Amino acid sequence: MAHSTNMRTDVLIIGGGGAGIAAGIEALDAGAQVLVLEKLAEPGGAAITSGGGCLIVGTPLQEKAGIKDTPDLAFDDWMKWGGPSADEVWARLYIEHSLHDLYHWAEQNGVTWVDLKGQEGNSVMRWTRAADSGHGLMTNLIASFKAKGGQLLTETSVSSINREGDRVTGVTAVTRSGGVSTQLEISAQVVVMATGGFNSNIDMVLEARPELRSGRVLEGSGFGANGDGHKLVRSLGGYLTHMDHIWFYAYCTPDYRDQTGRRGLAFRLAPGNIWVNQQGRRFHNESLSGGNSGSPALMAQEPRHAWAVTDRPMLANITISDPYYHVGDKVDRAKIEELLENSPFIHKANTLEELAEMMEVDKAAFLDTIARYNDAFAKGLKTEPEFGKPLGASKPFDTPPYYTIQIFPLARKNFGGVKTDMRCRVLDKHFEPIQGLYAAGELAGMAGGHINGKAGLEGTMLGPSLFSGRVAGGWAAHEAGHGAGFVGKPNRG
Numbered sequence: 001m002a003h004s005t006n007m008r009t010d011v012l013i014i015g016g017g018g019a020g021i022a023a024g025i026e027a028l029d030a031g032a033q034v035l036v037l038e039k040l041a042e043p044g045g046a047a048i049t050s051g052g053g054c055l056i057v058g059t060p061l062q063e064k065a066g067i068k069d070t071p072d073l074a075f076d077d078w079m080k081w082g083g084p085s086a087d088e089v090w091a092r093l094y095i096e097h098s099l100h101d102l103y104h105w106a107e108q109n110g111v112t113w114v115d116l117k118g119q120e121g122n123s124v125m126r127w128t129r130a131a132d133s134g135h136g137l138m139t140n141l142i143a144s145f146k147a148k149g150g151q152l153l154t155e156t157s158v159s160s161i162n163r164e165g166d167r168v169t170g171v172t173a174v175t176r177s178g179g180v181s182t183q184l185e186i187s188a189q190v191v192v193m194a195t196g197g198f199n200s201n202i203d204m205v206l207e208a209r210p211e212l213r214s215g216r217v218l219e220g221s222g223f224g225a226n227g228d229g230h231k232l233v234r235s236l237g238g239y240l241t242h243m244d245h246i247w248f249y250a251y252c253t254p255d256y257r258d259q260t261g262r263r264g265l266a267f268r269l270a271p272g273n274i275w276v277n278q279q280g281r282r283f284h285n286e287s288l289s290g291g292n293s294g295s296p297a298l299m300a301q302e303p304r305h306a307w308a309v310t311d312r313p314m315l316a317n318i319t320i321s322d323p324y325y326h327v328g329d330k331v332d333r334a335k336i337e338e339l340l341e342n343s344p345f346i347h348k349a350n351t352l353e354e355l356a357e358m359m360e361v362d363k364a365a366f367l368d369t370i371a372r373y374n375d376a377f378a379k380g381l382k383t384e385p386e387f388g389k390p391l392g393a394s395k396p397f398d399t400p401p402y403y404t405i406q407i408f409p410l411a412r413k414n415f416g417g418v419k420t421d422m423r424c425r426v427l428d429k430h431f432e433p434i435q436g437l438y439a440a441g442e443l444a445g446m447a448g449g450h451i452n453g454k455a456g457l458e459g460t461m462l463g464p465s466l467f468s469g470r471v472a473g474g475w476a477a478h479e480a481g482h483g484a485g486f487v488g489k490p491n492r493g
């Protein structure tokens with residue numbers, strides 16, 4: 001390690017993902033000097049690989065589509081879906097501010113919002129996607145951050161947070177450049193932590209959910225979401241809350257290219273695929289595949305996995321939400337074919353009998369399952385009778401080769417984390433702020449500690465992470481002597 005270097009700044013932000021960059025923009029707008037430290041080679045975090053969808057209420061896009069939405073309606077949906085452990089105060093704050101302080105704010109920073117999508121639990125469409133998804137969203141926000149004079153150091157990992165007396169005074173970090181590591185001692189008036197979640201650290205997932213140790217669970221967040229921030233906050237006496245609130249996805253298969261065997265890949269847009277358990281039986285309406293429907297159904301199977309069965313035409317539009325399977329925002333079909341051919345967790349066969357043998361499921365049960373499913377099409381039914389799956393986007397199994405993809409639960413998003421107050425100040429076990437320390441984004445369960453509760457309406461991770469980043473950045477700059485703190489503009493129409 002090369003000698004240590006000293007630096008100083010007003011607002012120091014740990015993590016250059018959604019929350020960190022939003023915090024940086026806000027603090028710069030308040031007039032503070034800002035330095036963001038990012039441990040990976042590129043900034044963007046999970047946010048840059050995300051679907052780029054945010055739950056936003058009362059938007060011009062909704063108006064154009066003839067959708068009438070109000071903060072009250074969204075709040076009701078949110079609380080019904082997330083249950084009693086959703087933080088009502090943060091949820092209300094986010095929902096009311098999402099129009100001006102996320103939608104229009106992002107536009108002012110170069111982002112274009114392009115379309116809406118329906119998501120489970122919402123009574124109207126409000127999942128609002130940025131052009132070029134997470135990639136487009138974050139590329140524009142990072143460019144805006146830099147244009148406003150923000151400093152960003154990549155390949156720089158924070159290893160400790162320093163304190164004098166009760167006050168946080170800066171951090172110790174290691175930065176790598178040209179194969180040389182240098183220790184940095186950085187002093188700051190305030191530190192904002194925005195290190196993301198811990199779902200790319202399966203040990204922490206299983207610590208929070210010990211009952212899942214009995215079967216396979218896949219890691220599935222951004223590559224930097226290893227729980228570093230949770231450990232740092234814990235070492236300072238910060239309070240971690242709702243750590244067991246983890247949002248799992250079901251349509252996920254192990255990433256066979258990952259040497260550790262821990263990471264998973266989520267796939268989408270294989271309409272018509274059905275899920276069959278190791279007993280060779282369907283167990284769920286596969287059109288409800290979300291974290292509050294498909295995931296609990298999968299996790300109730302014994303053993304805790306299933307097989308997503310398709311024929312060849314059903315795979316025509318399959319996508320994999322991982323950067324390796326994309327060029328920018330475009331799907332790389334050749335790489336998807338490579339996965340279908342090479343993954344030991346995916347089998348291909350010319351007959352259903354052969355497929356059953358490869359899956360090692362009960363062959364008679366499996367063939368009966370497919371026959372009964374196909375029969376619903378033969379009868380011209382709109383919905384299959386067993387689990388109520390609408391058949392409009394589906395087809396019978398009739399065009400070999402047939403495929404089966406082994407699916408396991410994948411830990412995607414953390415709905416719990418560091419407890420903060422409404423200014424995003426990190427709280428200790430007495431619920432008093434740790435002086436000079438802020439937390440935002442997924443580290444803080446997206447905002448405040450547990451804004452979603454047990455289930456999210458989707459778009460309720462990225463949106464609140466960006467928003468809480470802004471709140472943290474505004475108040476951090478204020479504490480450093482710049483600006484009036486985050487105010488924003490609620491929409492109470």
Ligand SMILES: Cc1cc2nc3c(=O)[nH]c(=O)nc-3n(C[C@H](O)[C@H](O)[C@H](O)COP(=O)(O)OP(=O)(O)OC[C@H]3O[C@@H](n4cnc5c(N)ncnc54)[C@H](O)[C@@H]3O)c2cc1C
Nearest residue numbers: 015017018019039045046047051196224441442459461462
């Ligand atoms: C594939 C995928 C798709 C998603 N799609 C959506 C979606 O469409 N809508 C939605 O609402 N949510 C979505 N999410 C979730 C959403 O992207 C995250 O919740 C959000 O990005 C969290 O923002 P963040 O800034 O807290 O964390 P991140 O964006 O992950 O950023 C954290 C950053 O901190 C860095 N870091 C960590 N530790 C250190 C350290 N010690 N020192 C320095 N830097 C560090 C990390 O490398 C990372 O860059 C998706 C997630 C994934 C994985």
